[in-house]
Amino acid sequence: MGKSESQMDIMEKSTKPRKHRWTVVEIGLSVTVLLMSCALAGLIVLYTSCVTAAARLLQNMDPSVEPCQNFYQYACGGWIERHVIPETSSLHSVFNILRDELEIVLKGVLEMENKDDREAFKKAKTLYSSCMNETLIEQRDSRPLLRLIDSIGDWPVASGAWNSTAGTGDMWRLEDTLAVLNARYNKKAVFEMFVWPDDRDSSRYIIHVDQPALGMPSRDYYLSDGNYKKVHCAYLEFMVSIARIAREDRNLTQDEERVREDMTRVLELETDIANATSPAEERNDITVLYNKMTLREVQQAFNLNGFNWTRYIQGIMSSVSVTVQPDEPIVVYCSPYLEKLNLLKRFLSYTFNMHSHICIWKMLLFKAAYIAFKLL
Numbered sequence: 001m002g003k004s005e006s007q008m009d010i011m012e013k014s015t016k017p018r019k020h021r022w023t024v025v026e027i028g029l030s031v032t033v034l035l036m037s038c039a040l041a042g043l044i045v046l047y048t049s050c051v052t053a054a055a056r057l058l059q060n061m062d063p064s065v066e067p068c069q070n071f072y073q074y075a076c077g078g079w080i081e082r083h084v085i086p087e088t089s090s091l092h093s094v095f096n097i098l099r100d101e102l103e104i105v106l107k108g109v110l111e112m113e114n115k116d117d118r119e120a121f122k123k124a125k126t127l128y129s130s131c132m133n134e135t136l137i138e139q140r141d142s143r144p145l146l147r148l149i150d151s152i153g154d155w156p157v158a159s160g161a162w163n164s165t166a167g168t169g170d171m172w173r174l175e176d177t178l179a180v181l182n183a184r185y186n187k188k189a190v191f192e193m194f195v196w197p198d199d200r201d202s203s204r205y206i207i208h209v210d211q212p213a214l215g216m217p218s219r220d221y222y223l224s225d226g227n228y229k230k231v232h233c234a235y236l237e238f239m240v241s242i243a244r245i246a247r248e249d250r251n252l253t254q255d256e257e258r259v260r261e262d263m264t265r266v267l268e269l270e271t272d273i274a275n276a277t278s279p280a281e282e283r284n285d286i287t288v289l290y291n292k293m294t295l296r297e298v299q300q301a302f303n304l305n306g307f308n309w310t311r312y313i314q315g316i317m318s319s320v321s322v323t324v325q326p327d328e329p330i331v332v333y334c335s336p337y338l339e340k341l342n343l344l345k346r347f348l349s350y351t352f353n354m355h356s357h358i359c360i361w362k363m364l365l366f367k368a369a370y371i372a373f374k375l376l
């Protein structure tokens, strides 16, 4: 037992000045007692947390049900009995509870001033306090939203030149807009591109292309009826109301009918894109998704009516001063999606107007909540 020997050394050194010199047996016994107390204390702590965890598991079960009859009720009946899904959530689980607890801890940390903080903590605290300054946020009103729209082009529905914007289509490139959205705002309207370690060689980083996250939580919200239908309708109303506010604050005349018509078409396009995405249950096996190709091969396989992949990927990588070549390897995680998109008439035939719509809408959707209360 190496540990107890070194502890004996320390004991001997520290007991030297004492009058009574401890015998080896006494020291040995003391060390044993000390070690045993530590072990016992450890066991008690472990035991208490085990008991708590076990009690929690038991509470969440419903032992009155036969597991072979209804395993779900047997395993989760207690949880369902004791928890109500909060009004503000669509689901409730242990993770929600843990997240809420964590947020309370984080709130305390972020609100605590400390001059000795390192730079990263200071930035996090500044960001937090800027989000909490509601007076200033309301004062700014929708101006940050309108600036955001201008920074990536123009939103046809909130533009004075609604009709004539189609003419600027030559200047406007889907590749460039998608690249700015991806690189600067981390929003993905049609694809997602990111750099991540290669699944087949973790010593190197590689460009990945994947299908986008959708505006609503999953593809079912776009494609199924029933309860999803209600959310679907609310989503369209939300789109219309954001467009209405943008028009109002740009001092444009309201044209409810056309706004609604345009937004309905954006939703149709989003629905088509959602339909082309692979459902989550088909995406569990990363080895099946993995498809390594060169940039040149991506361009050949997924032409998307002349979409310039080099321009898109170079547009993103230039934000970090990296140049891509035609033989740049790319891991495509979403070949089935790109194949379907390649056949999607609505996607291929729409020009500037619709593409610009969907890009700007995807960005606004995730930003509106942080801009002003009237946008919620």
Ligand SMILES: *[C@@H]1O[C@H](CO)[C@@H](O)[C@H](O)[C@H]1NC(C)=O
Pocket (backbone or CB within 6 Å): 129, 133, 135, 136
């Ligand atoms: C909100 O921001 C304004 C302007 O920057 C500042 O004067 C005010 O003190 C801030 N309020 C809070 C509570 O931080």
Ligand SMILES: *[C@@H]1O[C@H](CO)[C@@H](O)[C@H](O)[C@H]1NC(C)=O
Pocket (backbone or CB within 6 Å): 163
């Ligand atoms: C603008 O579009 C509307 C509807 O498509 C059309 O009725 C109107 O004539 C157009 N205006 C101009 C100036 O092109």
Ligand SMILES: *[C@@H]1O[C@H](CO)[C@@H](O)[C@H](O)[C@H]1NC(C)=O
Pocket (backbone or CB within 6 Å): 249, 250, 251
């Ligand atoms: C809209 O009109 C108001 C009042 O006339 C003015 O203060 C504001 O700057 C105008 N907004 C734009 C975007 O032109």
Ligand SMILES: *[C@@H]1O[C@H](CO)[C@@H](O)[C@H](O)[C@H]1NC(C)=O
Pocket (backbone or CB within 6 Å): 223, 271, 272, 275, 276, 340
């Ligand atoms: C979804 O796509 C499939 C073909 O992949 C098509 O048959 C189906 O009609 C589409 N559904 C909707 C709601 O667009």
Ligand SMILES: *[C@@H]1O[C@H](CO)[C@@H](O)[C@H](O)[C@H]1NC(C)=O
Pocket (backbone or CB within 6 Å): 308, 309, 310, 311, 314
């Ligand atoms: C695609 O974009 C790149 C970079 O902007 C350009 O060099 C190339 O000529 C473009 N290819 C086509 C076919 O337009």
